[in-house]
Amino acid sequence: MALTSTRRRLWILALLIVVLVLLLLPDKAWSKPGEYFSASHLINKRLPKALASEDTGKKDECQKICSKHPQCDAFAVSEFEGKCNLYERVSGTKPVKYNTYTLYVLRRRQEDGYYVFGSDYYRLYLKRLNALDAAEYCKSDGGSLAAVKNETLNEKLRNRLLDRTMSRAYIGVSDMKQEEQWVYSDGTPMTYSNWDWNKKWEREDLDCALLTISGKWEHGDCWNKNFFFCLIPMF
Structure with a gap:
């Protein structure tokens, strides 16, 4: 019984250490690898259907939110509207014109x-x-x-x-x-x-x-x- 109790305490301690390490990891450790980029043909564009919409018009904040979302690989942000839309790209789905938004895409790596x-x-x-x-x-x-x-x-x-x-x-x-x-x-x-x-x-x-x-x-x-x-x- 004493051995079992000791093992249980050690298991709980190990779990607490893992949780603490995860909490202390920098934001990049939670993020998907890769670089988000935009281009001239993605200005005043967004995708038709969003996974979610967040109340921020700041590109860096929007990118951080997208990078932590398991399905998000693109986002459109509008400083004017103060909105950040998250997207999962689907082959064949084209960007649509929408003023004040700029579309950013997770680039496949060279x-x-x-x-x-x-x-x-x-x-x-x-x-x-x-x-x-x-x-x-x-x-x-x-x-x-x-x-x-x-x-x-x-x-x-x-x-x-x-x-x-x-x-x-x-x-x-x-x-x-x-x-x-x-x-x-x-x-x-x-x-x-x-x-x-x-x-x-x-x-x-x-x-x-x-x-x-x-x-x-x-x-x-x-x-x-x-x-x-x-x-x-x-x-």
């Missing part, structure tokens, strides 16, 4: 491979999959195979290949549905291309585009396993 391009992230995935499985993998991360629609994005993706010394990776361009009718992964017709004409063959077994370390594109067999790029909307 050290995890996510790079910002406009209102999207792009990422080179360091695993080899066929094009169909790569597309599904992108979808599971909230995006799609990267539809390269301009030279700027093409060069940014190429730089990731250079950083990793990788020879090629799938992008979101294919003519799988109709031969010689190349479209982006979002189904729109291809308006920008950067084919290496020495590696462009209109063959029925080469229906997917790969970006190479030179920055040029080549035709590839969609069933071959390659690295791949995803483009992931922030919203």
